[in-house]
Amino acid sequence: MRTLRRFIAAVLLTAVAGAAMGAPAAASTSVVTRGSLVAVNPITTYESRAQVQGLLTAGGFDAADARYGVSLHQLIYRTVDTRGQVTTASGLVALPVNDARHLRTVSFAHGTSVYRGDAPSVADDLFLTGPAITFASAGFAAVAPDYLGLGAGTGPHPWMDVPTETSASLDLLRAAKTFAARQGIGLDREVYASGFSQGASAALGLSEALQGGADPWFRVAAVAPISGAYALRKAEIPAVFTPEVQPRLAAAYMAYLLTSYDRVHDIYRDPAEVFKPDYVAIGDLLDASHPGPEVLEGVPATVDDLLTDAGRDLLRRPNARFAAALREADSVCEWAPRVPVRLYFSPGDEQAVNANTVACRSSFAARGVRVPAVDVGVDTSYSGMVHEGSELLAVPQIARWFSTMAGSH
Structure with missing residues (x-):
């Protein structure tokens, strides 16, 4: 259920x-x-x-x-x-x-x-x-x-x-x-x-x-x-890897999704697994205390600039906890x-x-x-x-x- x-x-x-x-x-x-x-x-x-x-x-x-x-x-x-x-x-x-x-x-x-x-x-x-x-x-x-x-x-x-x-x-x-x-x-x-x-x-x-x-x-x-x-899994996540979604916003949304779902569902062991070195602490920027323009300045220009290979793979082939959370949203x-x-x-x-x-x-x-x-x-x-x-x-x-x-x- x-x-x-x-x-x-x-x-x-x-x-x-x-x-x-x-x-x-x-x-x-x-x-x-x-x-x-x-x-x-x-x-x-x-x-x-x-x-x-x-x-x-x-x-x-x-x-x-x-x-x-x-x-x-x-x-x-x-x-x-x-x-x-x-x-x-x-x-x-x-x-x-x-x-x-x-x-x-x-x-x-x-x-x-x-x-x-x-x-x-x-x-x-x-x-x-x-x-x-x-x-x-x-x-x-x-x-x-x-x-x-x-x-x-x-x-x-x-x-x-x-x-x-x-x-x-x-x-x-x-x-x-x-x-x-x-x-x-x-x-x-x-x-x-x-x-x-x-x-x-x-x-x-x-x-x-x-x-x-x-x-x-x-x-x-x-x-x-x-x-x-x-x-999310069928339409939105695949689209963020294409020009269909505005690239910087795609990066912001995926950073928000991953950090938020990790707080609630524990979907990865270490942010360094999924985020590139410059963005390992991006979850701190997405703690509701930073205004939107500041957040956008702190995210990269594209999803590929944000994520490691493992991070991209997590979005495309979610592990069990992440998949269950996405099923809930979907x-x-x-x-x-x-x-x-x-x-x-x-x-x-x-x-x-x-x-x-x-x-x-x-x-x-x-x-x-x-x-x-x-x-x-x-x-x-x-x-x-x-x-x-x-x-x-x-x-x-x-x-x-x-x-x-x-x-x-």
């Missing part, structure tokens, strides 16, 4: 046990603290629709469908780490400035960040906060997890670790429900899940967990991942959704290659589920990259789709 399936079962048992015992939220075990709210830090409020429209437009998002002002809040909450121990994480909650007392929720999971300051609840970059603001201005309660180790979290971030991306997302939903109730707002059961890049896998992991009954209240209503790396499309799913992508993505979307769609089809792939076009205005532009293009489209679905319920 896959780790994520075990996680879903464990979360369900935890929720049932906690309800049966009537346990207080302040208890010290993971059975009763998952999703409990530790602190709330107000960030800012955009009082009017016009303010939100101006903000989103300046950030490159289509703001034509913005309806309300938005208030932003950082939540600190209890969740679990990669070993199942209780820890804290942070996330952004965005609420519409209106009179609604009941709201449906959108969970949006952000893309890859190497620096803990580049997370939705602490960043001032509209690329990170814009999705939550877009969904909240459309009338949803929007939650955006920072993930472990980012935002107000501590320690290195376990990149592309689907179980903790799922748990951080699920536990933020629970914390947001408590927070909203304190504002006199009830969150309906329906959760619309989306996410970009790394967050595309997180959105699918959360959706599978909710469909599997991981929470006694929340249930998934629709899923709309954007430009994900759904097939399992996000290996289930049969009972709700609508759309996979959003931009053609020519130079980071999460389009073969990932093809593989995910095929995996769902093999389970009897037809999932459309939505080509959002190309926008390189944000970073000069197709990949980032896919978020700017897809998020407003997804907000319209979710709004249409919510209105039909």
Whole structure:
């Protein structure tokens, strides 16, 4: 049984046990603290629709469908780490400035960040906060997890670790429900899940967990991942050795993958086995305390400059522990959704290659589920990259789709 399936079962048992015992939220075990709210830090409020429209437009998002002002809040909450121990994480909650007392929720999971300051609840970059603001201005309660180790979290971030991306997302939903109730707002059961890049896998992991009954209240209503790396072993890793992936970013992603997976799964004995001498200490650069530009300056121009022969071989022919970890990451499309799913992508993505979307769609089809792939076009205005532009293009489209679905319920 896959780790994520075990996680879903464990979360369900935890929720049932906690309800049966009537346990207080302040208890010290993971059975009763998952999703409990530790602190709330107000960030800012955009009082009017016009303010939100101006903000989103300046950030490159289509703001034509913005309806309300938005208030932003950082939540600190209890969740679990990669070993199942209780820890804290942070996330952004965005609420519409209106009179609604009941709201449906959108969970949006952000893309890859190497620096803990580049997370939705602490960043001032509209690329990170814009999705939550877009969904909240459309009338949803929007939650955006920072993930472990980012935002107000501590320690290195376990990149592309689907179980903790799922748990951080699920536990933020629970914390947001408590927070909203304190504002006199009830969150309906329906959760619309989306996410970009790394967050595309997180959105699918959360959706599978909710469909599997991981929470006694929340249930998934629709899923709309954007430009994900759904097939690391079949699509993404082979592509980093080709011009299809931007070369320096390919080196950065593979350094992040190997160092993160080694921390969690112990996939090599010594960094010198896999990294060339100048990059043996690259894991220190990827500890979430170094800003993105510093990290990019510290990685070589290509994957071949980064890795030893053994390192390249590890990626191409993973050992047992690494293979098991990659199977976990690649399992996000290996289930049969009972709700609508759309996979959003931009053609020519130079980071999460389009073969990932093809593989995910095929995996769902093999389970009897037809999932459309939505080509959002190309926008390189944000970073000069197709990949980032896919978020700017897809998020407003997804907000319209979710709004249409919510209105039909």
